[in-house]
Amino acid sequence: MAACIVWMLSLMGGFYPGESATDWPSTVTLHAQQPEAVDEFVPIDELPPQDQLPAAPLLVTAYAFVVLALFAYVISVARRLGAVQRDLERLQAELKRNGST
């Protein structure tokens, strides 16, 4: 009877004959020994230094892109305006010539 009880307990929690109940590894201890589950989100100020990105290149790239994009668009509009203006002047001159002849 006692041997049956010992056998059942050993199946449950790794209790071996000769060990006392206080030697049983507790559930809490077992869980504490396992590595903690890592949350997907880690606050940026808790990242290890080797995982932290330098901010300056990103900031400089952003501002450089803004300036270049706006400048490129202004140049584009100015060139298109200039081309149309030249065509207008040429055509108006031609109309004037045809009107005067």
Place this chain on the structure above:
Amino acid sequence: MPVWFTPATALCGLMFAISPFLIANAPYESTMGLVQKIFYVHLPSAWMFLIAAIVCGVASIRFLFRGDARHDRLAWAAAELVVLFGIVTLVTGPLWARKAWGVWWQWDVRLTASLIGWMVSVAYLLLRKYGGPGSDKLAAGLALFGMANVPFIYISVNYWRTIHPTTSVVPTLPTSFGLPLWFSAVMFLLLFVLLLRARVRLEEQRAQLDALYLSVDG
């Protein structure tokens, strides 16, 4: 060009010269640090992106109902500005996000809807350039979808799960952050008005040129 154009251009240039000092003197945000300063161009360009989409949509509606070519010219000009400010927003945002969130992009509602709104405007411009006869009305119809997307982009962060900051952030900013932000916003708005006026002028001159060609052929 109207009388106010040159003084407004000078004012805009002056504001662009002053803004780096305001932005540099703004305090660092406690968690994001230096990279947060992208905010001072990202947010104003995003606002101009949305405003341009609304202008394009309203002008397109007026063109569809009245057939007035002036509204079509305004819509076409605004569509170009949607593409311009949209690409600025969609590039500066990920540059900030890479540092702040650890990823370049997230397929949440705001970012996805913004990308779709930008693509609608690119489609508008392609349609106007390559669409042929009737493309003006078809593009105007397309612009309505772009405008309908705008409130969706704005309120999405309040109703769907996202890592993007909500709309409650800006009204609660302290003055030290708010001053450079609103200065940049006014500067971008002035730039938007100037670019829109210049672009509309281009379309007006093209229309004048077309009329002259027709009179020569006639």
